[in-house]
Amino acid sequence: MATATLDLKPDLDTGHPCFGCTVREISLCGILDNEELRAYKQTGATVRYDAGATIFFEGDPADSVYTLTSGTLRLSKLLPDGRRQIAGFIFPGNFLGITMEDEHAFTAEAITASELCRFSRPKFETYLDEHPLMERRLYALVAHELAATRQQLVLLGRKTATERVVSFLLMLGSRCRMDGGLADEVHLPMSRSDIADYLGLRIETVSRELSALKAARLIQLTGTHSVRLLEKARLEALAEG
Amino acid sequence: MATATLDLKPDLDTGHPCFGCTVREISLCGILDNEELRAYKQTGATVRYDAGATIFFEGDPADSVYTLTSGTLRLSKLLPDGRRQIAGFIFPGNFLGITMEDEHAFTAEAITASELCRFSRPKFETYLDEHPLMERRLYALVAHELAATRQQLVLLGRKTATERVVSFLLMLGSRCRMDGGLADEVHLPMSRSDIADYLGLRIETVSRELSALKAARLIQLTGTHSVRLLEKARLEALAEG
DNA sequence: CGAGCGATTGATCGCCATCAAAGTGGGTGG
DNA sequence: CCACCCACTTTGATGGCGATCAATCGCTCG
Known part of the structure; x- marks a missing residue:
């Protein structure tokens, strides 16, 4: 379903707040052009976490979404007796906070020092309402993630x-x-x-x-x-x- | 993120092609009203499969999407030596064919005799373009499915x-x-x-x-x-x- | 140089797989 | 209606892969 409308907008002005962002092309933002991206970026903020720091816990209200720009995260869940399962690693360019529920189902922690672009859920959703292409791309990212996770089921099960x-x-x-x-x-x-x-x-x-x-x-x-x-x-x- | 705009449209005219559909409210179609649903339904077709029949194989071109209206399906994958992992069961109301790739990554088979509403991908995507609420609902369904699949990772891993x-x-x-x-x-x-x-x-x-x-x-x-x-x-x- | 933590290597154990056989039930034809 | 058949399920006996317990290695940092 890689339609022409999902093609990336390649060139950014030097001086653009996202100029030099190494992950733009593989991230959600890749479909935005100069002007759109500038506006989008302004609705969010850059946040940093040290290695080992927690971005959010399982059960925390899911009030933000993120794009990882540098570092590595892990998404994990603990059983009551301490057994842990890591559901996935998040690498630069990946989107974090895909859920449509009110609470995060998994804990997100920084494996190495990491930087993320954070957006509040309401603002993000408003932005999506106005940018159907972005919503379509988000859907493609989640669908891809689902396929990868199912592949992991094969690994763990068999x-x-x-x-x-x-x-x-x-x-x-x-x-x-x-x-x-x-x-x-x-x-x-x-x-x-x-x-x-x-x-x-x-x-x-x-x-x-x-x-x-x-x-x-x-x-x-x-x-x-x-x-x-x-x-x-x-x-x-x-x-x- | 259960906004008012995602509420279901409850009442269907008797005589409507989807009147009596027992799964409309929990399926993708739930957000459509009488007129919208009639038009949507006309873009698709009802298909039936016997128990044991295959809807599509892993590797088949993903040219249709489906909503299961009755029966039960399984989504599975085989390793070369015959080991099998079932990634999920599909129950009435569930959407099938979530992928944005060109090929299905998993095989879908009918466990019991089943009925589905089938839509061609191009028509479905055109329909989505024109109905942002439906696209948002589809996103919510996939995000929910992703969360459920991650939960299954915990089960299989730990x-x-x-x-x-x-x-x-x-x-x-x-x-x-x-x-x-x-x-x-x-x-x-x-x-x-x-x-x-x-x-x-x-x-x-x-x-x-x-x-x-x-x-x-x-x-x-x-x-x-x-x-x-x-x-x-x-x-x-x-x-x- | 020593402390401490993560990684590696070694020895043994236990859960679930494997191999094997008996039980059950639904469908078909006599 | 009943007997048979065949596939699926259940139960039993044994084995192996990965877990567990334990010790050592080796890097990083004070």
């Missing part, structure tokens, strides 16, 4: 530990390529604990799987937070059983 | 077999109450195999868990496809660990 870890690395790998990074050097901003809670495993298992992949010469552990993918084809076969 | 089965029963229970059925009598149109593939378990485990809940006098198995929930409070405690 894949083995090895398949989960490899799928995760490939997923981040394709993200990096999207961001213009090297295709085979994957940066992992999150801890082993975050990875484990995203993949439905324990940190020991994640660590063991990474070590096993390294021993099999399929990856290289270039640092605690970076991995080099050595054999994409074999990894892709591994990821799907 | 819950035990018992917790999964109990969560599933309670989920269907709250659905029944929504549909005006008895709150504690849950109908399970799907097979044990479908339940297992939805919960990331094997059918033997599902069966054993149900037997154990019955032995604990927490449920009654009133038939292969129906369960009575006896102790909601204790079940709810069980579902969350």
Whole structure:
């Protein structure tokens, strides 16, 4: 459904408040032109969070929406006894606060120091009312997120530990390529604990799987937070059983 | 975000093509009035599928969207070796074909004989262009679906077999109450195999868990496809660990 | 150089999968 | 109407993958 009307407006004036924003093209704002974006930006504000800080808790009133411009966030939920599941990571350009409910169902925390553009819900909705293209793009983003989340159901419901870890690395790998990074050097901003809670495993298992992949010469552990993918084809076969 | 503009239009003329449609109020169409609905309905067609029939396969071009009016569907995905994950069940009133991609990422099959209202994507999108309230409602539906799917991530990633089965029963229970059925009598149109593939378990485990809940006098198995929930409070405690 | 936290590696356990067999029920044809 | 059939479900016995418990490593920062 990539209609012409959803094409991005490429050029921004130098001096524009969003000039130099590295994520505009892949974010909600990408469809706005100079004037529209200036007006839109003025309805919001830039906010910063330190690593570990909480943007909102599960159960907090959902009165703002955000676009992440730098850093990494995690969306998570705790069971009463402390078990944690991470529903997703938010990378620059991603939209946060998709819900139409009154309360957030998940907690959003900064994994690394992060910057976001924040908009109040009422203002955001008014803006949407006046910009149907933006609403359509928002819909496309949510629909895409839904598809990705369903894919994660397959991972959690049916894949083995090895398949989960490899799928995760490939997923981040394709993200990096999207961001213009090297295709085979994957940066992992999150801890082993975050990875484990995203993949439905324990940190020991994640660590063991990474070590096993390294021993099999399929990856290289270039640092605690970076991995080099050595054999994409074999990894892709591994990821799907 | 339940604004007044999203309220349903209640009364339909007798003789209206959608008069008697039992799911209009909880479906996408709920916001349309007599005239709008008549026009909308004319852009689509009613289609029927037998139990077991496939509405579309993973990878098929996504050229139609649907509203389920009767029956039950499953959305599933197969791994190359035959492992299956069911991403969700579709009940009457639910929208099918949310994707904005060109291809369906999941296979949709009829669990029981089903009826759907089908609309071609281009016509549907044209209709959305002209009816912003409908688009907003569609967004709300998808956002809600995303939240539900993320909740399912918690189930698959972190819950035990018992917790999964109990969560599933309670989920269907709250659905029944929504549909005006008895709150504690849950109908399970799907097979044990479908339940297992939805919960990331094997059918033997599902069966054993149900037997154990019955032995604990927490449920009654009133038939292969129906369960009575006896102790909601204790079940709810069980579902969350 | 030492403290402390996250990551890795090792040893063992337990939940759920797997393998196997018996039970159940709905539909069909005699 | 009943007997059979076949698919689905349930129950039982055993096994394996990943969790758990435990110890060590290694980086970062004071």
